[in-house]
Amino acid sequence: MLAAQITAPEKVELVEVKRPAPGPGEVLIEVAAAGICGTDLHIYHGEYEADYPIIAGHEFSGTVAAVGDGVTGYRPGDRVTADPNIPCNRCPACQRNEPNQCHELAAIGVTRDGAFAKYVLAPEGNVFHIGSLSFGAAAMVEPLACVVWGLKRVNVQPGDSALIFGAGPMGCLMLQAVRCAGAATVVITDLIPWRLEIAAGLGATAALLADDDMDRRLRELAPQGFDIVADATGRPEVREQAFEDVRPRGKVWVFGVCPPDSTACFNPYQVFRKDLSIIGSFAVCRTFQESIALIQSGAVRVEPLISHRLPLEQFAEALDVAEHAPDRMKVQITLR
Numbered sequence: 001m002l003a004a005q006i007t008a009p010e011k012v013e014l015v016e017v018k019r020p021a022p023g024p025g026e027v028l029i030e031v032a033a034a035g036i037c038g039t040d041l042h043i044y045h046g047e048y049e050a051d052y053p054i055i056a057g058h059e060f061s062g063t064v065a066a067v068g069d070g071v072t073g074y075r076p077g078d079r080v081t082a083d084p085n086i087p088c089n090r091c092p093a094c095q096r097n098e099p100n101q102c103h104e105l106a107a108i109g110v111t112r113d114g115a116f117a118k119y120v121l122a123p124e125g126n127v128f129h130i131g132s133l134s135f136g137a138a139a140m141v142e143p144l145a146c147v148v149w150g151l152k153r154v155n156v157q158p159g160d161s162a163l164i165f166g167a168g169p170m171g172c173l174m175l176q177a178v179r180c181a182g183a184a185t186v187v188i189t190d191l192i193p194w195r196l197e198i199a200a201g202l203g204a205t206a207a208l209l210a211d212d213d214m215d216r217r218l219r220e221l222a223p224q225g226f227d228i229v230a231d232a233t234g235r236p237e238v239r240e241q242a243f244e245d246v247r248p249r250g251k252v253w254v255f256g257v258c259p260p261d262s263t264a265c266f267n268p269y270q271v272f273r274k275d276l277s278i279i280g281s282f283a284v285c286r287t288f289q290e291s292i293a294l295i296q297s298g299a300v301r302v303e304p305l306i307s308h309r310l311p312l313e314q315f316a317e318a319l320d321v322a323e324h325a326p327d328r329m330k331v332q333i334t335l336r
Ligand SMILES: [Zn+2]
Pocket: 037, 038, 039, 058, 059, 142, 143
């Protein structure tokens, strides 16, 4: 089968590899769509703990092509997506029911071959039916599941006000999910005007250009500060700004991936004096079912976030688009 293999950092090759066969309890999925995300770019640049050579791709959808012994929930032809995270189910974190903190967390597209290929394998327990969702939308379930996990951690309250930094695909998913969870107002900021237009179309109460006037306008919108301030940019300096905009008793949601060795400053006296909470959320923690429901119901719209669709044969170009194209949102590889 055709696959885009990252053979070493900065090296990607289109290769013919043997089509994998499903072992006991495994499902072989013929890939229809696979999104490129920051993690894939980190793997490509050698900035992530991946095992080379690796076929990346962990946000995907497709149809079941074959099933291994003992698989009962799926049949060839079923339309599906899959949770890429495979916890060990026996380490102390797994035993505490915290599988996203598993000490030996494996992941499709990170530690084992992923979806930038004609076929991908997944354990049956990781596979989900998608009903009539489009394959493009179903390949957005994984990023939304990361957001949903964060929502559970942050515990949005009815009527909350939220401020989100960054109106990329993740920020736009956060914006919609936070509203579904009960926030009354959601303000979003970005450096790029057209991204703000998309965010406004998806229900942002206000979409502000991150310019010199932004601080003044934020204070106008929320004189006491916001209940929740979330960062979807992954820039440490933005993280620091969050502490200026959060109200006393408010929550700072650390979501965007900062470089692992970066640091951000905060004033511990402020955190103490204002009863602040700093909340991180990592990846997905059994939140696929909820994300599928949110997309199926129309509560969260994902199609407007897909900006580019390229075939697997143009994988190298797709990586470049995902990293550099000025008009990029979510870039997907489509295989049919
Ligand atoms: Zn991802």
